[in-house]
Amino acid sequence: MYIxxxxxxxxxxxxxxxxxxxxxxxxxxxxxxxxxxCPRGRPQLRYKDICKRDLKALGMDINSWxxxxxxxxxxxxxxxxxxxxxxxxxxxxxxxxxxxSWNQRNLRAGQxxxxxxxxxxxxxxxxxxxSSHTRCCFRTSLQSTIP
Numbered sequence: 001m002y003i004x005x006x007x008x009x010x011x012x013x014x015x016x017x018x019x020x021x022x023x024x025x026x027x028x029x030x031x032x033x034x035x036x037x038c039p040r041g042r043p044q045l046r047y048k049d050i051c052k053r054d055l056k057a058l059g060m061d062i063n064s065w066x067x068x069x070x071x072x073x074x075x076x077x078x079x080x081x082x083x084x085x086x087x088x089x090x091x092x093x094x095x096x097x098x099x100x101s102w103n104q105r106n107l108r109a110g111q112x113x114x115x116x117x118x119x120x121x122x123x124x125x126x127x128x129x130x131s132s133h134t135r136c137c138f139r140t141s142l143q144s145t146i147p
Contacts (some may be wrong), residue, residue, distance in 0.1 A: 003087050006054070010079045013051055017069035058082040 019026045029048055052062045060082050069075045106125070108110075117125040119137045124130040 003083055006086075007079065007083055009054070010058075010083075011076075014072065014079070018072070045076040058086050071101055075136045109146070 010110055018026045029051075032046070046049065055062050055065055060078065062081070068078060115127060115130045117124065117133055117137060119134075119141065122133060124133050
């Protein structure tokens with residue numbers, strides 16, 4: 001869903017850049033306040049700053065994107081390529097984050113219990129692993145005691 005929103009947003013951005021000077025959307029994109037005072041703290045980001053931040057996150061060159069939008073087909077190809085690459089990187093990042101959270105959850109689950117074999121002292125990762133190992137130990141100890 002995020003990728004579709006970004007795609008529409010970038011299409012609109014290219015459309016605004018191809019507009020003639022003096023059009024209201026283009027003036028708003030490049031507009032700055034002439035008068036007024038700045039509030040205390042960090043200034044709010046302009047829409048153009050947010051556009052540049054998103055273009056940078058997508059791996060596009062923030063210095064040449066304005067000239068690239070003049071050619072509609074080249075802009076569309078660059079946009080689609082950047083979005084596909086961003087989606088692949090996001091999927092890899094999400095899979096890695098999921099794997100790490102799964103590993104952390106498993107480590108935390110095993111810390112509270114003693115999963116050590118009472119006969120051999122082997123450390124098992126989970127309670128079910130310990131019960132399986134104990135059964136195996138019990139069978140081998142029975143076989144070794146039977147003449």
